[in-house]
Amino acid sequence: MEEKIGSTIIARRLNEELPGSEIKKDQIRKVLKYFKFTNKITEKEYSQIKDFYKNHSKKEIKNILTEATSTKKYGVKNPAQSKEIRETLRNNYLQKSEEEKEKIKEKRKETNQKLFGTDYFNQSQERIEYCKKHWKNNIEKGKETCKERYGVESYSKTIEFREKFSEFQNSEKGKIARQKARESWDKKTEKEKKEISKKAKEKHFQNLKEEKENLEITTDLKLFSLKEISEFLDRDFATLLNFVKESNLRIVKGKYRSYLSEKDFEFVKKDYEKRKIQGTSSKEKSVLDFVKSIYNGEIIENSKKILGKKELDIFLPEKNLAIEFNGLFWHSDIDMRNYHNVPTEEEKEFTKYRHLKKTELCEEKGIHLIHIFEDDWDFKREIIEDILKQSLGICDKKIFARKCTLQKINADTYKRFLEENHLQGYSPADLKLGLFYENELVELIGVNTKGTHSKEPELVRLCSKTGVNVIGGFSKLLKHTELSHLVSYIDRATFSGGGYEKAGFTKIKENPPVYFYVKPGKYEKIPRYVFMRKHIEEKFKKGELKYWNPNETEEINMYKNGFGRIWNCGTIKVEWRQSN
Numbered sequence: 001m002e003e004k005i006g007s008t009i010i011a012r013r014l015n016e017e018l019p020g021s022e023i024k025k026d027q028i029r030k031v032l033k034y035f036k037f038t039n040k041i042t043e044k045e046y047s048q049i050k051d052f053y054k055n056h057s058k059k060e061i062k063n064i065l066t067e068a069t070s071t072k073k074y075g076v077k078n079p080a081q082s083k084e085i086r087e088t089l090r091n092n093y094l095q096k097s098e099e100e101k102e103k104i105k106e107k108r109k110e111t112n113q114k115l116f117g118t119d120y121f122n123q124s125q126e127r128i129e130y131c132k133k134h135w136k137n138n139i140e141k142g143k144e145t146c147k148e149r150y151g152v153e154s155y156s157k158t159i160e161f162r163e164k165f166s167e168f169q170n171s172e173k174g175k176i177a178r179q180k181a182r183e184s185w186d187k188k189t190e191k192e193k194k195e196i197s198k199k200a201k202e203k204h205f206q207n208l209k210e211e212k213e214n215l216e217i218t219t220d221l222k223l224f225s226l227k228e229i230s231e232f233l234d235r236d237f238a239t240l241l242n243f244v245k246e247s248n249l250r251i252v253k254g255k256y257r258s259y260l261s262e263k264d265f266e267f268v269k270k271d272y273e274k275r276k277i278q279g280t281s282s283k284e285k286s287v288l289d290f291v292k293s294i295y296n297g298e299i300i301e302n303s304k305k306i307l308g309k310k311e312l313d314i315f316l317p318e319k320n321l322a323i324e325f326n327g328l329f330w331h332s333d334i335d336m337r338n339y340h341n342v343p344t345e346e347e348k349e350f351t352k353y354r355h356l357k358k359t360e361l362c363e364e365k366g367i368h369l370i371h372i373f374e375d376d377w378d379f380k381r382e383i384i385e386d387i388l389k390q391s392l393g394i395c396d397k398k399i400f401a402r403k404c405t406l407q408k409i410n411a412d413t414y415k416r417f418l419e420e421n422h423l424q425g426y427s428p429a430d431l432k433l434g435l436f437y438e439n440e441l442v443e444l445i446g447v448n449t450k451g452t453h454s455k456e457p458e459l460v461r462l463c464s465k466t467g468v469n470v471i472g473g474f475s476k477l478l479k480h481t482e483l484s485h486l487v488s489y490i491d492r493a494t495f496s497g498g499g500y501e502k503a504g505f506t507k508i509k510e511n512p513p514v515y516f517y518v519k520p521g522k523y524e525k526i527p528r529y530v531f532m533r534k535h536i537e538e539k540f541k542k543g544e545l546k547y548w549n550p551n552e553t554e555e556i557n558m559y560k561n562g563f564g565r566i567w568n569c570g571t572i573k574v575e576w577r578q579s580n
Helices: 007-017 023-033 043-055 058-074 084-097 097-118 125-150 159-170 172-188 188-218 225-233 237-246 260-280 283-292 345-364 374-379 383-390 411-421 474-478 498-502 533-542 554-560
Strands: 222-226 256-263 300-307 309-317 321-326 368-373 397-398 403-406 430-436 438-447 458-464 468-471 486-489 508-510 515-519 522-527 564-567 569-578
Touching: 007 023, 007 043, 023 043, 023 058, 023 345, 084 309, 097 125, 159 172, 172 225, 172 383, 188 222, 188 256, 188 403, 222 225, 222 260, 225 237, 225 256, 225 260, 225 345, 237 345, 256 260, 256 300, 283 309, 283 374, 283 383, 300 345, 309 345, 321 345, 345 368, 368 374, 368 383, 374 383, 374 522, 411 430, 411 438, 411 458, 430 474, 438 468, 438 474, 458 474, 468 515, 474 498, 533 554
Parallel strands: 321 368, 397 468, 458 486
Antiparallel strands: 222 256, 300 309, 309 321, 403 430, 430 438, 438 458, 486 569, 508 569, 515 522, 515 564
16 A cells, blocks of 8 residues: 655655645645545655646735635635625725724835835836736727626726716715825926826827828828717718718727728718808898898808907907807707717817817917807897897996995895896806896896805806996996905807907816707706606606616706707806905
8 A cells, every 4th residue: 555645745855855845734624624635645746746736836826725715615716806895805905994994004014115115116116117018908908807707898888887987976084085186296397297288289289190190001091080080071070970970981990099081081071071061050140130230341151260260250359259059959969860878088079169169269369269059049139139239349338337326135136137148047146236227127246145156255246227228327226235255157159258358357277168958859957957867767757857866967857858968168267356
């Protein structure tokens, strides 16, 4: 019968036959379990153990044994991958006091300093070199894992992530994180900020350039990105994409953008020019007809010469004034192939910034651009016409503020006046002051002393009677608020803010565009608060909406109900301080 040897003899023999290995019998027992051997083994089995030690380093053996134990115990290679372990550790950590948490963080940093010479492992040279060497494989592996788990290549694209991220942003921790990020950014010098922004832009444009060059080599075609074509033709991205697909034009897809060949671009361009020659919409033409009826100066129609790639519907060079007519359907991100489709991120981004970008291009050239949205022209035409007249210096009636009496006005008078004379209608205010000329209300302001967008006293409405210009009225009303400080928000789609500047307001910051919902066949912008998640559910239960999924975001639910989004140009926040 063949003699068998135990762990003590195995360890001693291996240390003799493999000098410098320093193998302990405790580890031998684990190796025997790994190979599924008994506590005593034959010479043949010993040879397998010896080969195992000969072909693997100490670190590799340790990792193999750890993975085997973890797989048996938790079903995963690393205990840190176990949901059970992660949840336990997380709960234990959350139960600790802030002081204990700080000690754990410091202890972790000390350990990392001893092992890697840095506070965090990811900052270590070892980790950096590994990532550089394996980054492509890691990215592909990560995509495969995400696809298996979530059905998409990136977890950030999942609804679960968006909802968690949204919750985090609204949580106290999210506010603290944003505050820390702002503080970190604010600590940087202007030079550092410019350098970071410059590098980010350079990297982005370099990626686009390299992608285009590589695709042109592989396809042997001269390519133009769909985004560039959309901006050049000033054509809605979703409309352009729909036309391209209907015309069976080949779309070359890259990682960053989609492209068309030069030949296909010329085809799209000719179609666009043909449509322009056939004429603009009747509503857009009615705006032009009105401008011609009140203004005798030079009027340039549908020109790209002013802004280069982007077209202006109407431009009055002598007044440095431009006018754009925005059809709700064509300027929204509705997918024209199927109203219930969810648009791509590129389509959303284009629609979000299309109006603001044109405004900014005009501002760079000293041009005041007025955006006229279709529903405003349909339902508030008299107010729009008055805004256009005022912008051209045309006024039916001029009144000096010194000839007016100032009074506090009641809620009904305030509300009715705004609904008849203000483009955005009524907005609640607790301080309502009006100027009266010959017993008629000609101008008012509404102030929310507790603020709406912030905690500061806010001027929510400034409004004159249609056709009337009260000279000095704004300043007179401000002085009688008896407030030392006010903030307000200027609608960039309509006003330049010149009147505010004359009244002593100064600019604080620019706010991004805000969206409204629109639906084909209903020619009106619907404020986003109408379709908050709780309201969507309520309307679904009442049968007013046909789709509702509590696991999806507000915007996804609305897209699937056939609604799209249209964006304004954002606002400019300004402040005013009472002079001593």
